[in-house]
Amino acid sequence: MAKKKSTEPRVVAELGRPETPEETAERKATQSRNYRMRKTVNNLVYSLLATVALVAVMVIIVPRSDKPTDRSVDYTVVAGQVQESQEAHLASPKLPKTWSANYAEVRSKTSVKSWEIGFLTPDQKFIGMAQGLNANDSWTSLMLKNSVPTGTTTIDGVQWTVYDNRDSRDDKIGNVHYGLATQAGSSYFVLFGSASNEEFTTLATALTPDIEKEANR
Known part of the structure; x- marks a missing residue:
């Protein structure tokens, strides 16, 4: 004879008695929430792994150049x-292809506007060129960090004032290790940087046509 299935409520060990209908409903709701949370976390993990895998594939397949930017x-x-909006002739020296520039723009220091180019020499040394438009001696002094003239030199028929700070220990000179300055018409031309005398001479020589054109304007 088969045993009859018990219809009495199941005793919950933690409670020591059968669950009430409210407790049963709360237990099932908690289990459902926990399941959804685990599923959400798993989905997030899978999505993260998929994203990492996609990035890894892109890094592998995208071609890269070893050449510097x-x-x-x-x-x-x-x-x-810029020349179209300026009355003065703006310098644009013709230099060997081994020279390059990393900036070229009109800037304003105090009340003076200046046309400035930053050159990199073949030896990767810096020379800044600044052409002060309707400038003055105060602007020149500002550009050269108040350096004191140390002499003069004539390059390609143009006389330049020399500012040699290579032996100076004054931190205020910044990158004005060596400088040249001259005036032509209403423009003041200043060169400054860390390059050799020969490279300064190359740039100064290349500027001669621009200086003469501004002087005769």
């Missing part, structure tokens, strides 16, 4: 664009 600026093009 070229940040050079075509200062001759910029000079042509």
Whole structure:
């Protein structure tokens, strides 16, 4: 004879008695919440793994160049664009292809506007060129960090004042280790940087046509 199935409520060990209907409903709701939370966490983990895998694939398949990024600026093009709004002739020296520029723009220091180009020499040394438009001696002094003249030199028929700070221990000179300055018409031309005398001479020589054109304007 088969045993009859018990219809008495199941005793819950933690409670020591059968669950009430409310406790049963709460237990099932808690189990449902926990299941959904586990499912959500699992989905997040799977999504994260998929994203990492996609990024890894992109890194592998996207071609990369070992060449350094070229940040050079075509200062001759910029000079042509800016020239339209300037009365003075803006310098645009013709230099060997081994030279490059990393900036070319009109800047304002105090009340004086200046056309400035930052050159990198073949030895990767810096020479800044600044052409002060309707400038003055105070502007020149500002550009050269109040350096004291140490002599003069004539380069390609143009006389330049020399500022040689290479032996100076004054931190205020910044990158004005060596400088040259001259005036032509209403423009003041200043060169400054860390390059050799020969490289300064190369740039100064390349500027001669621009200086003469400004002087005769």
